[in-house]
Amino acid sequence: MNARTREDARRTGRRVLISLLVALLLLGGLAGAGAYLWSHYGEQVSLAMGWTTNDYDDSDQGDEVSVTVRAGEIGSDISASLEEAGVVKTSDAFTELLLAQQPQVEFQPGIYTLRERMSSQAALDAMQDPANLRQLSATIPEGLTIEGTLERLSQGSGIPYEEFAAAAVDPTVFGLSEGVPSLEGWLFPATYEFQPEMTAHDIIALLVSHQVQVLDEFGVPEADRERVLTVASIVQREGRDDDFSKISQVIYKRLEIDMALGMDSTAQYGSGEHGSFWSSDEALSDDNPWNTYVHKGLPIGPISNPGRAAIDAALHPADTDWLYFVNAPGGNGALTFTTNEAEHEAAIQEYRDWCAATPDSGC
Incomplete structure (x- = not known):
């Protein structure tokens, strides 16, 4: 093969190679363009052609x-x-x-x-x-402690209890004064409905605002609110509505004569025996600022969240000379009120005798 023939062969080879490269580039471009178009419009094409659907068919439902x-x-x-x-x-x-x-x-x-x-x-x-x-709601009964109240709010709202506990640490963020050490007593008991977007802080603020509104309705000055709620919280835990004003009177009468209140509800609260019927010796002797057997005067703060009737009784005690009360026989929550220690001891023994005669009464 002469030089001219070899040169023509090389030129022909280059043209074939170039043609192949161009073809490959064109095919690659089409493929790339096709991939681009499919990524953007493939779903619509599949739907239009009936190849797929934008809905499930219920055949494989999950969790x-x-x-x-x-x-x-x-x-x-x-x-x-x-x-x-x-x-x-x-x-x-x-x-x-x-x-x-x-x-x-x-x-x-x-x-x-x-x-x-x-x-x-x-x-x-x-x-x-x-x-x-x-439905996002919670019913808060009268007399629950702050822990019990926050638990119910958590259950009703679906918000973790920990978020409520964290939100309740500082009473001042809810507009309460520096002298209020805890939200105990300030969470008004009622039935509440919540919006899904509400936070734990929002819900607590709602309860506090209701309690403030009730105190405003009764005309309680801001400086007296913690004291009134403390009395009302004891009233709420010590008896039933019919006896609230009488219990309130006993509290104020004992304060007046500098006599220890001696309320089991406060001793139980301070020692953590919430809901107990009889107070243990440990609870009665525990030296904590809520124990009114150990310390004279009102406890350091409320022991529960009182309702409207208990607040009313704290503001309007009965006009009597009673100094004592104890559960009355019958198991219906009624109380026996007396004016002196001898009558009180006799009422206690009467109740103990009834409890012994009715062991299924729960006392």
């Missing part, structure tokens, strides 16, 4: 999940929450279903118990079933 619906949220907000929680496959599918409903669907605020991978229709049906909706 229970909770979805919160807040006041003021609209359908698109709820659809997004359902998709984020893995309940529905796409928010679009649920939104389209909502738009097709006549009349328009309304959702109650609260926490819904649903399942992963539900069809939009199944999710909607579940959200219309009241059994799947947990």
Whole structure:
């Protein structure tokens, strides 16, 4: 092969190589373009062609999940929450279903118990079933301690108890004065409903504001509120509504003559024997600032969260000369009031005799 023939062969080889490279580049570009287009529009194409669906078919539902619906949220907000929680496959599918409903669907605020991978229709049906909706509320009975109250608030709101305990540390953040050492007594007992967006601080603030409102209604000056709540808290724990004003009178009468209050409820509170019927010797002798057997005067602060009736009694004691009271026979919560120690000891023995004769009474 002469030189010219070899040069022509090299040129031909270069042209073939260039052609192959161009072809490969074109194919690669098309593939890249195709990948780009599919990544952006593949789902819509698949839906349009019927190759896939944007909804689950309920054949493989998963674990229970909770979805919160807040006041003021609209359908698109709820659809997004359902998709984020893995309940529905796409928010679009649920939104389209909502738009097709006549009349328009309304959702109650609260926490819904649903399942992963539900069809939009199944999710909607579940959200219309009241059994799947947990209303955010708590009923706080009179006489609970702060710990018991926070536990109920945690159960009713779904917020961890630890968050309530942390929020309750500093009473001043709720507008109370520096002289208030604890929120004990300041959490007004009632039934409350909560919005899902409320925090532990928000909920505690709600209870405190109600207690302040009640004290304002009774005209209690700010400087007297802690004292009034302390008396009311003892009244609340020592008896039933019918005897509240009489218990209040005994407290003030003993304070007047510088006599130890000697209230079991305060001794139990200070020693941690909440809810006990008979006080232990340890509780009665424990040297803590709530023990009114050991220390004269009122305890250092409230021992429970009193209700309206107990506060009323603390402000309006009965007009009598009673100095003592003890449970009366019968087990109905009634009390026997007396004016001197001898009568009081006789009333105690009468009650002990009844307890011995009725061992199933619980006393």
